[in-house]
Amino acid sequence: MSVRNALAPAGRVLTGLVQRVVRSLVALMPRDPNRWVFGSRGDAYVDNPRYLFEYLVDRGVAPQSEGPDTPVRATWISGSPATVDxxxxxxxxxxxxxxxxxxxEVLRAGVAVYxxxxxxxxxxxxGGAVGVxxxxxxxxxxxxxLVTVGSASRVYHPRTPIDRLRAATVYLARTVPNDVVLATxxxxxxxxxxxxxxxARSVVIGRPPRLGPATVAAQRRRTAAGDGPAVLLYAPTWRxxxxxxNEAxxxxxxxxxxxxxxxxxLLIKGHLYDRLALPRRSASISLVANDEELGAILGDVDGVITDYSSVMFDAALIGLPxxxxxxxxxxxxxxSSGTFMFDYDDLVxxxxxxxxxxxxEIVATGAWRTMVFPASIRNRVWGPETAVHNGPTDDAPxxxxxxxxxxxxxxxxxxxxHGRHRRGGRPGGDPASASGRR
Incomplete structure (x- = not known):
């Protein structure tokens, strides 16, 4: 083992300690409630933050905290130049x-959405921003x-002094309170x-932003159904x-x-943290990039194959087998998961x-077309009497x-x-323009 590798754990602990101190200090700074920053896992442009970000930017939504003419200033933050570009x-x-x-942007933002x-x-x-x-x-x-098995169990339930040190430094982000947590x-x-x-200082109940575009696209696909081949999506979860x-x-x-x-x-979409490859080219099987937005794919398929991924609930909401x-x-x-939210045998x-x-056999016979997700569980996830097939149009997503x-x-x-933002000039007093990168 090299000296560099041997010192790496100590470096991560030190970094965590510095982050803890800086976070406490910047919490004292004034922030602009109309300035929001967004980001997602793995520096990718995915998940609910992406769709709330696009909703705010594309529609120029005003939160009405300073008046109807002051829209949210939303900025996406990523460590990936390709994502930013x-x-x-x-x-x-x-x-x-x-x-x-x-x-x-992050220092001035009153809201951080992740x-x-x-x-x-x-x-x-x-530090100090409203965490959503x-x-x-x-x-x-x-x-x-709730994690009881796997490597993450020692993060959430540290057993030794070393575990507790790592949880407080290396995994500091897992200990930070969330002002808002979204539930369905x-x-x-x-x-x-x-x-x-x-x-979780507050849990709000609402529809995830990612599912609006998927619902619209799914309705269009059903309306325009023709004689072309059916499309199945295989989306396994992380483990x-x-x-x-090759095992699956x-x-x-x-x-x-x-x-x-x-x-x-068949489309195959691996988890964001997995890297998949087919052994050879196939005319009927295609890989989707692991950082592709899953919600965007759901609207263009006719059914979903999965294991323990929450994509099953998204598919159920928009009416996919x-x-x-x-x-x-x-x-x-x-x-990976000692228990499940629902009895798995009843679910499947x-x-x-x-x-x-x-x-x-299920694929060859087309039996999958009748494999409707159980309505009783769908309604427990999305609320009673969930409307699967109605609602969205081009004019009112x-x-x-x-x-x-x-x-x-x-x-x-x-x-x-943060109160009303009272500084003169442009909202936030940012010397940089509101668009562009880096």
């Missing part, structure tokens, strides 16, 4: 996390303080309160030790034959393929009312904490 090319403001302008924790944006410089956790999915599996129903809100404990595609789909020829028999195409494929259920329970019922042979209510609640918190 992509957002700016689309005409929306984005900054690099470690750039001077990016740091300034998908996992504040490190999605900037752990040290968000638009959690990236509905928790079927154990999350946060009363039952999910209860799970979030137990998972976050005191780190301890990583996902192995061991015989590509057998799968291709099943797809050909039912005139179906769901095939459950828990090929490694025992190992997953042992290493007759919509399950427990082996690769069963999966290919389904997400708009939910987004407006979410913005209103965040605005009230930001205004209460």
């Amino acid at each position: 992509r957002i700016v090319a689309d005409g929306r403001p984005a900054r690099l996390r470690r750039s001077l302008r990016g740091s300034w 998908a996992f924790d504040v490190s999605d944006i900037n752990l040290a410089l968000t 956790n638009l959690y990236h999915g509905v928790p079927l599996k154990q999350i946060e303080d 129903s009363e039952e999910v809100a209860d799970t979030m309160r137990r998972a976050f404990g005191a780190r 301890e030790g990583g996902f192995q595609l 789909l061991p015989h590509l020829e057998q799968l291709e034959a099943a797809l050909a028999a039912s005139d179906t195409q 769901v095939i459950f494929y828990p090929f490694d259920l025992d190992r997953y329970r042992r290493l 019922s007759e919509r399950v393929a427990r082996s690769f042979d069963q999966l290919t 389904a997400a708009d009312p939910a987004n407006r209510e979410l913005v209103r609640q965040i605005t009230e918190l930001a205004s209460a904490r």
Whole structure:
């Protein structure tokens, strides 16, 4: 082991200590309640923060804390130059996390919106901002303080002095309170309160921003259904030790034959933290980039294959059939999630393929088309009598009312904490322009 590798853990602890001190100091600075920063996991442009960000930027939404002519100044923050370039090319403001302008945006922002924790944006410089956790999915599996197995259990439940030191420094972001945590129903809100404990100062119930565009696209696809091939999406979740595609789909020829028999195409979308590769090119099987927005894909497919991913709940909301494929259920329970929010056997019922042979048979016969997600569980996740097929149009996307209510609640918190922004000149007094990058 090199000296550099040996000293790396101490360096991470020191970095965490510095971040803790800086975070406490910047919490004393004045912040602008009309200036919001956004970020997401893995420096990618994904999840609920992306769609709330686009809603605010594209519509010029005013929170009405300073008057109807003062829209939220929203900026995306990322450590990835490619992500920043992509957002700016689309005409929306984005900054690099470690750039001077990016740091300034975060320091002045009264609101920080993220998908996992504040490190999605900037752990040290968000001290004092209203923290809004638009959690990236509905928790079927154990999350946060509910985790009892796997490496994360020692983060949330440190057992030794070393564990406690690491939790307080290396994993400082996991200990930061969230002023707002988003949940989809009363039952999910209860799970979030137990998972976050005191780190959830308030849990608000609403529709995730990511599902508005997916619902609109799904309705268009149903309306314009033609004679082309059906499209299935296989979206496995993250698991301890990583996902192995060749274990889940061991015989590509057998799968291709099943797809050909039912005139179906298969898209495979790995988890954001997984890197997948097909052993060879295939005419009927395609990989989707792991950092592609899952919500954008759901509107363009006819059914979903998954295991323990919360994509099942999103698919249920927009009326897509769901095939459950828990090929490694025992190992997953042992290493990744000791329990589930719902009884898994009741959840999957007759919509399950427990082996690769069963999966290919379901695909070949087209039996997946009738595998409707259980309405009783769908309504527990999304609220009673969920409207799956109605609502969105081009003029009134389904997400708009939910987004407006979410913005209103965040605005009230930001205004209460930071008050009206009274400095002269441009909102925030930023020397840089409101658009552009870095």
